[in-house]
Amino acid sequence: MSRLQVVSGKGGTGKTTVAAALALALATEGKRTLLVEVEGRQGIAQLFETEALPYEERKIAVAPGGGEVYALAIDAERALLDYLQMFYKLGSAGRALKKLGAIDFATTIAPGVRDVLLTGKACEAVRRREKHGGFCYDHVVMDAPPTGRITRFLNVNDEVAGLAKIGPIHHQAQAVMRVLKSPETAVHLVTLLEEMPVQETADGIAELREAGLPVGGVVVNMVRPHVLDEDAVRAARGDHRDGIAKALASAGVGGSARLVGPLLEQAAEHAQRVELEREQREALAKLQVPTYELPFLGEGADIAGLYRLARELRKLGVGA
Ligand SMILES: Nc1ncnc2c1ncn2[C@@H]1O[C@H](COP(=O)(O)OP(=O)(O)OP(=O)(O)O)[C@@H](O)[C@H]1O
Numbered sequence: 290m291s292r293l294q295v296v297s298g299k300g301g302t303g304k305t306t307v308a309a310a311l312a313l314a315l316a317t318e319g320k321r322t323l324l325v326e327v328e329g330r331q332g333i334a335q336l337f338e339t340e341a342l343p344y345e346e347r348k349i350a351v352a353p354g355g356g357e358v359y360a361l362a363i364d365a366e367r368a369l370l371d372y373l374q375m376f377y378k379l380g381s382a383g384r385a386l387k388k389l390g391a392i393d394f395a396t397t398i399a400p401g402v403r404d405v406l407l408t409g410k411a412c413e414a415v416r417r418r419e420k421h422g423g424f425c426y427d428h429v430v431m432d433a434p435p436t437g438r439i440t441r442f443l444n445v446n447d448e449v450a451g452l453a454k455i456g457p458i459h460h461q462a463q464a465v466m467r468v469l470k471s472p473e474t475a476v477h478l479v480t481l482l483e484e485m486p487v488q489e490t491a492d493g494i495a496e497l498r499e500a501g502l503p504v505g506g507v508v509v510n511m512v513r514p515h516v517l518d519e520d521a522v523r524a525a526r527g528d529h530r531d532g533i534a535k536a537l538a539s540a541g542v543g544g545s546a547r548l549v550g551p552l553l554e555q556a557a558e559h560a561q562r563v564e565l566e567r568e569q570r571e572a573l574a575k576l577q578v579p580t581y582e583l584p585f586l587g588e589g590a591d592i593a594g595l596y597r598l599a600r601e602l603r604k605l606g607v608g609a
């Protein structure tokens with residue numbers, strides 16, 4: 290079972306929502322999970338309707354059965370101070386560096402350094418143990434950068450290990466890559482049943498595989514139920530307008546013919562969507578990864594909706 294679940298996907302497809310629901314799902318039955326965010330956007334706080342998260346692990350939700358979800362918005366600047374403290378015991382010197390602007394340089398000017406710090410912090414949480422030896426968190430779920438950046442983001446420590454050939458930074462970078470490339474990690478991609486995100490998912494999976502990163506599953510989000518059965522869909526595709534108008538007229542309800550046109554148009558649109566979705570499902574099946582479908586929440590993805598998505602993910606066995 291993977292202990293680090295990374296959730297990526299095309300922008301706006303529901304990465305943050307799915308990551309939060311997955312953290313809840315994995316926390317059921319007394320487990321403890323950590324939900325981490327790396328893009329400094331406070332998406333988790335918004336979702337759980339709490340104030341902005343500090344750089345500190347905080348309990349934000351209780352899962353069914355008594356599990357706990359903690360959250361952490363990883364801040365690159367603070368992570369750099371941790372990192373310096375860890376390797377060079379630079380407590381107050383770190384603060385001096387910050388005054389000099391060296392940390393701004395490292396965290397904003399050199400984006401690679403930023404990613405080293407973010408992935409490093411997440412892996413530290415995965416590996417962290419309690420005094421008696423058990424893991425602090427049963428699972429860590431990362432609300433990760435989008436598909437276009439995910440491979441580079443996760444692989445950045447490979448580059449670092451190559452640059453620093455020996456010494457503590459080399460060891461740290463190698464330790465991070467050991468976690469990220471092991472079966473302990475699963476990278477999931479969120480998509481919609483639409484052409485663009487499905488194509489992006491296919492490209493993303495190919496890239497992850499090439500880089501030797503462990504692909505988990507594809508989460509198909511916001512799936513709407515079909516309101517017509519197969520026969521009705523087939524019928525809705527044809528043009529039966531005249532026939533139907535005649536039949537209505539002969540049944541003595543010819544006056545309602547004006548309604549028929551728009552209704553048939555709607556049915557045809559629905560049939561078209563069903564057809565497009567079938568094509569996208571076929572494209573996803575070719576990727577040979579497990580796919581999991583989550584429903585579109587009509588009332589929006591509020592906290593009640595999150596618990597509902599968590600139940601679905603649990604039923605589907607995602608991450609288990
Ligand atoms: N299953 C769902 N049903 C209905 N609405 C959803 C569902 N999942 C997500 N949403 C809504 O879709 C929007 C985008 O979701 P979310 O913020 O999780 O996406 P994201 O991929 O993290 O976006 P970004 O790329 O901006 O980080 C939000 O308004 C969210 O409430």
Ligand SMILES: [Mg+2]
Pocket residue numbers: 304305306332432
């Ligand atoms: Mg997001």
